[in-house]
Amino acid sequence: MSKLIFAAVVLLVGLGVHSALRRRRDLMPLGLGTLVPQAVLVLALGVPAVILGFSIFRIIPAGEVGVKVLFGQVDPVPLREGLNVLWNPLYDIVEMDVRVKKHTARYDAASKDLQAVHVEMVLNYRLVPDRAPEVYRSIGLGFSGVIIDPAAQEVLKANTATHIATEILLQRPLIKADVQRELTVWLAKYGIELKEAALANIRFDQAYEKAIEAKQIEEQKAEQKRYELIQAQRQAEIMAAQAKGKGDAAREEARGVAEALRLKGEAEAAYNAKVSASLTPVLIQQQYLARWDGRLPQYTLGGNAVPFIQLPAAPGEGARR
Numbered sequence: 499m500s501k502l503i504f505a506a507v508v509l510l511v512g513l514g515v516h517s518a519l520r521r522r523r524d525l526m527p528l529g530l531g532t533l534v535p536q537a538v539l540v541l542a543l544g545v546p547a548v549i550l551g552f553s554i555f556r557i558i559p560a561g562e563v564g565v566k567v568l569f570g571q572v573d574p575v576p577l578r579e580g581l582n583v584l585w586n587p588l589y590d591i592v593e594m595d596v597r598v599k600k601h602t603a604r605y606d607a608a609s610k611d612l613q614a615v616h617v618e619m620v621l622n623y624r625l626v627p628d629r630a631p632e633v634y635r636s637i638g639l640g641f642s643g644v645i646i647d648p649a650a651q652e653v654l655k656a657n658t659a660t661h662i663a664t665e666i667l668l669q670r671p672l673i674k675a676d677v678q679r680e681l682t683v684w685l686a687k688y689g690i691e692l693k694e695a696a697l698a699n700i701r702f703d704q705a706y707e708k709a710i711e712a713k714q715i716e717e718q719k720a721e722q723k724r725y726e727l728i729q730a731q732r733q734a735e736i737m738a739a740q741a742k743g744k745g746d747a748a749r750e751e752a753r754g755v756a757e758a759l760r761l762k763g764e765a766e767a768a769y770n771a772k773v774s775a776s777l778t779p780v781l782i783q784q785q786y787l788a789r790w791d792g793r794l795p796q797y798t799l800g801g802n803a804v805p806f807i808q809l810p811a812a813p814g815e816g817a818r819r
Contacts, residue, residue: 512541556582561597563630566590572635576627592634598624598693601646607655613663613706618699619650621681621692629689637688649684650695653677663702664710670697 556577558564564577566589577591601621609615623646625633637644657676661669678695685692
């Protein structure tokens, strides 16, 4: 609208100057009396024409929509990105960004056991293009601070209040999913599309964090003790198994030695039995003569004595005797 007013002023001033120059062209040097009024007329008509042309043809940049406003009244149909033709050049165009934006803020809440929770939340959102005129009319260009922050604060408080402090860190994915789902419904009522919600950082009061840290240290120590006890038990079981294995091996070895001795004794007894059964007086005498070296034993009974050796009788000789 301001551009059209400026164009009208330029047109009226230009026509006035042109008319005044034409009336006084006799006072101008030769040749300028006609040229100067014509140049003023061209400017008086050209500048408003250019302004009017830019008012009719509007180019909306990529990633944005145009909201048409006429004397404070918002048109419900937005202008899309690219070239748009407005048959009413009196419209003022307000450009609104519909690309995905990042909103980061720190919110305070409380757990079910009344512990203070401080959450840094990151939200990726975008303005719904078709609802841009509605958002501009009802909220304005600063809709992120007016709608998003109160909604995120309220939804976060409602979800952390259902968990005790020690569960909040463990249930972080569940809380994040609940917050994102509820916040999506909340913002959709105001023409804002939530793309993603992330709980970037969750903190508690300093005293409570120190208590949690001390508890974790004690739990780690207890876990280490349990691990050492399990390792000692396993080592004792290994040593017991090794001792049992050695004992079993020793028993088996002793049993094998005893069995070997028994078999050896049985074999020797059987051999001796067979040898004893095969020995006769004649065989014994023959064995003795085979081993005799021909020398007679010496006796000190007061004289030499000839040993008596019983020679085996020839066959039939015994009968003749």
